[in-house]
Amino acid sequence: MPIRVLIVVAIAQIVGWGSVSLTSIVGTRIAADLGVDIAAVFAGNSVHYGVMGLCAPFLARAFERYGARRVMIAGSLVACPGFALLAVAQGYGAYLVGWVILGAAGSATLTTAPYILLTEIVGRSAGRAIGAMMLMTGLSSSVFWPTTAFLSDFFGWRGTCGVYAVAMWLVCVPLYLYGVPRRATAPPARPSQDAIPAEPPPRTGPLALIAAGTALIAFVGFGLSAVLVELLIVEGLSRSEAIGYGSALGVIQIGARAMDFLGGGRWDGLTTGLFAALAVLAALLLLAVGDGGPVAAGAFILLYGLGSGAMAVARATIPLVFFDRATYARAASRIALPLNLASALSPPALAAVLTRFGGDAVLVLAAGFMVAATVALLVLARRRPRAQLTVRA
Template sequence: MRVERAQNREAKSRPTAPLMTDKSMRISLSDRKVAIPLFVLSVTQIIGWGTVGLPSIVGRQMAEDLRIDISYIFAANSVLYVVMGLWAPLLAKVFARFGAKRVMIAGTILSALGFLLLAVCRGPLLYFSGWVTLGTAGSATLSTAAYIMLNELAGSNAKRAIGGLMLITGLASSIFWPIASVLAKAVGWQATCVVYAGMMVFICLPLYVFGLPAATAPINQNLHQVADTTASAPARKGTFYLIAAAITLNAFVTFGYSAIFFELLKAVGLPATQAVALGSALGVIQVGARAVDFLGGARWDGISTGIFAGIVLPLSMVLLMLNRGSHTAVAIFVVLYGLGSGALAVARATIPLVFYDKVDYVSAASRIALPLNVISAAAPPLFIALLTRLGSTVLLEVTTLCSGTALILLLVLTRRRPALDSTAPVA
């Protein structure tokens, strides 16, 4: 009986499972210490992602003014993602030592400098220097940095906060494309860059300084765990590589399709007007998928979200391949693909929360960002090459293979999901 009582006391003292209850998730989001930073990050992420989308609106005008080919203008996105990816693992120790707030403040100042470089550029040298600067700043302020901030505040409860952030920031392009268009017509694209620099200094910077708390704990006490992950947790290496591979394979598919979606719809037989209409609906469907995950996210974790998306995504592509020329099949493809890709956007950020505590999450998220951003940069030109040279069927076959492989990896990860202790070493 004494042994049994001791076992019962031990069981009660164990940490809860990573799947949180509705009550705990509601407490997390209603807590002032999370709600205010979530508002701050929502505003700053919308501004951050919305402003770097400038070439999508004024790319031709940029090319004419700088007297360079338009392909070089749009290469800016690739430069942005590659630089963000290269800096991400190097910043892991900086995030751990100083906390996300200080890093994001420094990154915001650097963002303003990047836009000022674009504002004064007269040729490709300063143009690409501006985008390298913005990429460096983005690694300190965009997406991964915001997730690290929420993880500092909420720990394992951060999943729903991240879902809420992604739900709101999914509207960045919808908000900033009209703003960029109006500003560029009124004052020109280079003056628009000055306005964007002003937004960084007068909106984002004060919000970070006064709206975000400092690091809640001296995370640098455990810095050696971040600096040398192979020494601190060698048993986690296999799981980390599974996570990184699954996330990167799915990102390859979704980032690639996001760049050539209109062209794909036309290639499978849709008239241009219908392709535009269905393509425009895609964003709404993706935001809807994020909303569903946000509202019900307390009932499942990032792995479950990823598996749902991993099933729906290849299913949508197989359906399209088997029903070429059918407008109904194309419409169903758009709906299924939108649901899958929208859910995957959340899963990319929340899968590591299943396996890592606050300190290890910083390292894992930063290391995953390198292949993720490089793939984000490489996917669009590869996809358009496959589509134009080999046809839509080959493209769909390749992406189905990638999505299917990612699904298998996620299923393997379900067997490694921590059962009781969310901070226990992962095999």
């Protein structure tokens, strides 16, 4: 994997994810300006994820025919008018349309697209490259939250959206245009890495299990991220303690990604996913039966951070166990639909459960989802291609 390409993709992803996270910083200003409540503002992010998922299956053919580089350039071009519409929106309807455009652009540029790009370059061994990219992109909020705060103080939230609109054309498009090979290809892979001659590539069964497992995992991950501070408060911590523990989560998650990367490919995405799912499940049960004190909360944050950080890598690399570079784009695009829909629906769903039924109900629901995801991963492990088992034996 050329380091230059990896850095280029990581920078573009940091810009892409960091810019769409602006509501975390300027949400109250947007709400006051548009005359809506804060929940309505964050609904824009849910629309963003939902549209990303709905568009993903339709982009599969484009990824296969034109390659990820061209699709990502087109997506960056589309993102510019999305931010521009947010900048000039005078009503809530126009605001949501802006997020629809950004969702369509995100489907072509964020998450699934770079995974496809790196798989085009490296093949089945792209897992380590994806892990390295995710290690770097984990810094997006650390970079862009203060950037958004700085820009909004000078230009307001509308001016900040304008800056990000320009950045899509002047930063992301040139990065993909000049920093990525015209058609990402790699030298022919060794049979043990990129081909499974003993059996045909898996189709509906594994694909459905991967989609179900990753969607369940995403529901828990994105939902808990949205309600984590309030959940810890309900479980017995003070607000300052809850914010402190929540702030440590990102560092632990990045540490988990680093551990997976430094593992050097000793385990594949499916193995990582199983261990990560068990860690998350243990963390949820520990917090549920704990006394709500700092020790139980600290153990929860540590286990959950390690598990959820590794799980983020596993979501991207599990398909590499079953699909080679020729079929990965179509598989990843299909998986993206339920994954993004789960990501969009989980924050309001878990917030509603927390408000109506309390923190223990959230933990039990999340644990149930993780049990179901673990079962799906265990079934997938039994269906691992024979050539993969031979290689790792």
